[in-house]
Amino acid sequence: MEGAFAIVVGALFAVSVYLLLSGSMIRLLLGIFVLGNATHLLIFVAGRLTRDEPPLIPDGLKVAEAAIANPLPQALILTAIVISFSLFSFLLVLAYRAYQSLETVDTDRMRDAEPEAARQVLRGSDV
Amino acid sequence: MNSLILKTATPFLVGLTVLFSIYVLLRGHNVPGGGFIGGLIGASAFATYTINEGVAATRRAMVFHPVSIAGVGLFIAGLSGVASLLFGDAFMTGQWWFPSFAPDLKYLSTVVLFDIGVYLVVVGAIVAIIIGLEEST
Amino acid sequence: MLLAGVLAPFVLAVFAPTVKRVAGPATGWLLALLPAALTVYFAQFIGTVSSGGTITFSTPWVSDLSIHLSFYVDGLSLLFALLISGIGTFIVLYAATYLAKHADLGRFLMFILMFMGSMLGLVLADNVVTLFVFWELTSITSFLLIGFNHASPRSRRAALQALVVTGGGGLALLAGLLLMAQAGGSMELSTLLQSGDLLRDHPHYLAILILVLMGAFTKSAQAPFHFWLPNAMEAPTPVSAYLHSATMVKAGVYLLARVNPGLGGTEIWQTVLVAFGAVTFLIGAVLAIRNTDLKLMLAQTTVASLGLLVFLIGLGEEVALEAAMAYLFAHSLFKGALFMAAGSVDHGTGTREITRLSGLGKAMPITFAAAALAAVSMSGLPPFIGFIAKEWVYKATMGDFWPLAITGVAILGNALMFAVALLVGFKPFLGRQSETPKHPHEGGPGLWLGPVTLAALGLLAGLFNGLSGGLLVGPAVWAVAGEQVSVDLYLWGGFKTPLFLSLATIALGIVLLWRSRAISSTLAATFDRMWGPDRGYDQFLDLLIGTARTVTARLQTGTLRHYLLVTMLIVAAVLLLPVAQMGDLDITFRIPATDFYIFGIAALALAGGFSIAVFRSRLIAILSMGVLGVAVALVFLLFSAPDLAFTQLMVETLSVVILALVIARLPIYRSDWRGWPRAVRDSIIAGAVGVGFTLLLLSITSRTLDLALSEYFAARSYTEAYGRNIVNVILVDFRALDTFGEIAVVVIAGVAVLSLLAMGGRSLAGAGRAPDSAPDSAPDSAVTGKETS
Known part of the structure; x- marks a missing residue:
């Protein structure tokens, strides 16, 4: 079972990297979205896949008696999902604002912070 | 969106969803649910409301600014952690109160308070983002 | 109490600028009280130490690592402590007068006091880490002192150079000291150095030696690191007088003397020290006579003297160590006096150029007296302590083992020093009075008290050689030799070889003096x-x-794509290299036949992923995201993670809402601008990363999982935290602090988004930026195949 999902996880990572390497802002954002999902699955599968009971303690018992799924990765992933969602929202808005003011979605042209001219000066100067 | 059915149903749907989200939040300690999931459900309710009724209506419905709600949530979560210091435990050690009239309740605790904080943070922050985006057009 | 002695200068340093503001002209006298008191404090140990005792003090610092603030007084550290605090007293006085009109005098005195404290800590330290800390503190404070005239680029260069050289050497020293502590089994030098054989026979002896010598040689300006010392003459004269007589540059010599019982005595120790010392001695002496600037001449003779000291410690015999300690003592006195006298000449006349100075004796009689006395001691004439030191140098080079060349080096070097000493001490003061930029005049008592006292001490130490030998030099030799030997200094040793060598030196020196201009x-x-x-x-x-x-x-490169490219290549390498290293993977690939619909979900996830990769329109992009998200949610649901499935579905919905809001405002291109070559390259990298993660996951899942933590949480979820949903209990109770941090991030993300949006239509890059032309101006229709790389 894990083997099959290992392939899915790998494929999702590949898709994500391919999108990240594109010079287009939107593809980059989608790449990050896929990256998040791939990572959540990676942690989940690494914590073992099981069709046992969910990590709940039945009423009347103090400790679950039947085998239950591994609760730790689930707790980790739960917060990771919410955090990566917050990050994704932030990046979307950042991309939108960058497009508004720079008027391009081509990351190669988004270089107001490190303009080509300034780099020339840096290279030629004597520190 | 101009669907009449949706427009009519929205206030009820949203009210019900928010109620449901609080239910999910409170039952979360024992069955699937909790602050994160409840908060996301609540946020999606307000997102629906915003899309159908507009930003102004959502603001009215939420009474407070969404970022304030998130901030208050963070504050409550932090406060619930401080409580344990009064009892000589480490920061964020859960504290329970077993009232004499219902000794099996096991519910009145700083842990539940913390979860409520999480709920408010998630609702507040996400609604803030959606409202902000909706307004910026 | 020792700790208080070391820390007191630092404490006073903080208040030095305030004292200067309040006390005005009396500043020097007030601040000099502390080093004077310290001198008295250290002097009271002379009795104990000269009868063979030691004083120790230790207070825990980082006990777990056996690092203590421990101090240790024996003959060697006492001699140094007395020189540091004693000469320091006069330096503070001198500086306050010399720089009286300088706006930053308060700061200067602060640096001097801090330096004094660091130096005291260094020579008294017992713990190797304490020693290192103070060692680097002297590098840092001397950086501040040398660069005191920070408006001058030469000053800044000299300061940085000194810091780079000595600080760099300090790092080597740290490694050496730690290796030594490990080899000897103790962090305390007093213990460590008693197990000398253990250190000398240790397999790491050579490494220890090289590292320690790197530290000592850089600090004590041994060739080829001698260049920073003359450059440091950019500093105001009080700095030179202090750093280059008894303190900073002597730290390296101190270190060598200190570790001599532990590391010394081997053939390589002797060869290296004697060779480097001799070369430095000659280079310094030759460069001294080459220069015509008083301070530079003195600086180069300092280099020479340091070389001589290293050379003597390298010789290692008892008489050589006696010579080293006697010379060290003599040098500190006469060099301090000469530097201060040279500063007074500069102060009084406005020039230090020896060719332009003559006949100042009448105008500056007190300075002349001090300079003359110190110069005679330096030139090695009786009855000064310098003479005794030089006699001992000759006695040391006469040992049976050392070839004649060593004695030759000593004679040549000493003759050069003789010439330079007399040039510096007499030339400016004798003859017809020369024209100088300023009208020559004697400075206040602050300026001459120091040189006169030090020069007179040089004479007294020579005359009362029994006292100086028995109380100061002798105990220091014990510490360096590692055993109590009898030390008996005398002026008259009879008509023996050292005396004849001295006479030969003087004769050669007079010739050199006579021809000095030509040379x-x-x-x-x-x-x-x-x-x-x-x-x-x-x-x-x-x-x-x-x-x-x-x-x-x-x-x-400033291009995001390149950064990502490099990052991803490294990710791929990190994932794949270990697999390639380990060779065969132990992978079990079990696929239960019953779970066929699991493959359906896996296929759904893959389909979603791939359609995102190749999307051509907004709708497809949003739709594929939804498909992928739902597929992941289904995986969570199927494998017993209802909380996750729930969360994932909600997040999915909200993501699509937000994405729809944003993506509608951004232009979408059908092609993603990369041509075939780039697309192929990127696919290969992406494929490598993907394969890497697959292999990683397969190798993780084929090993046993450590469930200790999970079981801990599962067992205590209800019994201790009264919750039946273990995942939720972990989030809000067991790991609540993590969750608290995470919800803080969520709040920050919300605030950040609002701030970004609140910037409204204002351009991030500022006004006047011309919009890019094609292809951005034609969204949704452009199929340009733009190639940028």
Whole structure:
């Protein structure tokens, strides 16, 4: 079972990297979205896949008696999902604002912070 | 969106969803649910409301600014952690109160308070983002 | 109490600028009280130490690592402590007068006091880490002192050079000291140095030796690191007088003397120290006579003296160590006095150029007296302590083992020093009075008290050689030799070889003195254009900066794609290299036949992923995201993670809402602008990363999982935290602090989004930026195949 999902996880990572390497802002954002999902699955599968009971303690018992799924990765992933969602929202808005003011979605042209001219000066100067 | 059915149903749907989200939040300690999931459900309710009724209506419905709600949530979560210091435990050690009239309740605790904080943070922050985006057009 | 003695200068340093503001002209006298008191405090140990005792003090610092603030007083550290605090007293006085009109005198005195404290800590330290800390503190405070005239670029260069050289050596020293502590099994020098054989026979002995010598040689300006010392003459004269007589540069010599019982005595120790010392001795002496600036001449003789000291410690015999300690004592006195006298001449006349100075004796009689006394001691004439020291140097070079060349080096070096000493001490004061930029005049008592006292002490130490030998030099020799030997200094040793060698030295010295102008100009013509380590230092730094710049230019291209490309290549390498290293993977690939619909979900996830990769329109992009998200949610649901499935579904919904809001406002291109070659390259990298993660996951899942934590949480979820949903209990109770941090991030993300949006229509880049032309101006229709790389 894990083997099959290992392939899915790998494929999702590949898709994500391919999108990240594109010079287009939107593809980059989608790449990050896929990256998040791939990572959540990676942690989940690494914590073992099981069709046992969910990590709940039945009423009347103090400790679950039947085998239950591994609760730790689930707790980790739960917060990771919410955090990566917050990050994704932030990046979307950042991309939108960058497009508004720079008027391009081509990351190669988004270089107001490190303009080509300034780099020339840096290279030629004597520190 | 101009669907009449949706427009009519929205206030009820949203009210019900928010109620449901609080239910999910409170039952979360024992069955699937909790602050994160409840908060996301609540946020999606307000997102629906915003899309159908507009930003102004959502603001009215939420009474407070969404970022304030998130901030208050963070504050409550932090406060619930401080409580344990009064009892000589480490920061964020859960504290329970077993009232004499219902000794099996096991519910009145700083842990539940913390979860409520999480709920408010998630609702507040996400609604803030959606409202902000909706307004910026 | 020892700790208080070391820390007191630091405490006073903090208040030095305030004292200066309040006390005005009396500042020097007030601040000098502390070093004077310290001198008295250390002097009271003389009784204990000269009868063979030691004083220790230790207070825990980082006990777990056996690092203690421990101090230790024996003959060697006492001699140094007395010189540091004693000469320091006069330096504070001198500086307050010398720089009386300087706006930053308060700061200067602060640095001097801090330096004094660091130096005291260094020579008294017992713990190796304490020693290192103070060692580096002296590097840092001397950086501040040398660069005191920070408006001058030469000053700044000299300060940085001193810091780079001595601080760099300090790092080597740290490694050496730690290795030594490990080899000897103790962090305390007093214990460590008693197990000398253990250290000398240790397999790491050579490494320890090289590292410790790196530290000592850089600090004590041994060739080829001697260049920083003359450059440091950019500092105000009080700094030179202090750093280059008894303190900073002597720290390296102190270190060698200190570790001599532990590391010394081996053949390599002797060879290296004698060779480097002799070369430095000669280089310093030759460069001293080549220069015509009083301070530079003195600086070069300091280099020479340091070389001589290293040379003597390297010889290692008892008489050589006696010579070393006697010379160290003599040198501190006469060099301090001469530097201060040279400063007074500069102060009084406005020049330090020896060719322009003569006949000052009448105008500056007190300075002349001090300079003359100190110069005679330096030239090695009786009855000064300098004479005794030189006699002992000759006695030491006469040992059976050392070839004649060693004695020759000593004679040549000493003759040069003799000439320079008399030049510096007498030339400016005798003869017809010369024209100088300022009208020559004697300074206040602050200026002459120091040189006169030190020079007079040089005479007294020579006359009362029984006292100086028995109380100061002798105990120091015990500490260096590691055993109590009888030390008996005397002026008259009879008509024996050392005396004849002394006479030969004086004769040669007089010849050199007579021809000094010619020698100086010949040397200047020969050496000034030669490549030297000073230029080498510049070349090294240029090379370093050039390399850094090249590397930066290659890595920091300013293009996001390149950064990502490099990052992803490294990710792929990190994932794949260990697999390639380990060879065969132990992978179990079990697929239960019953779970066929699991493959359906896996296929759904893959389909979603791939359609995102190749999307051509907004709708497809949003739709594929939804498909992928739901597929992941289904995986969570199927494999017993209802909380996750729930969360994932909600997040999915909200993501799509937000994405729809944003993506509608951004232009979408059908092609993603990369041509075939780039697309293939990117696919290969992406594929490598993907395969890497697959292999990683397969190798993780084929091993046993450590469930200790999970079981801990599962067992305590209800019994201790009264919750039946273990995942939720972990989030809000067991790991609540993590969750608290995470919800803080969520709040920050919300605030950040609002701030971004609140910037409204204002351009992030400022006004006046012309919009890019095609292809951005034609969204949704452009199929341009733009190739940028």
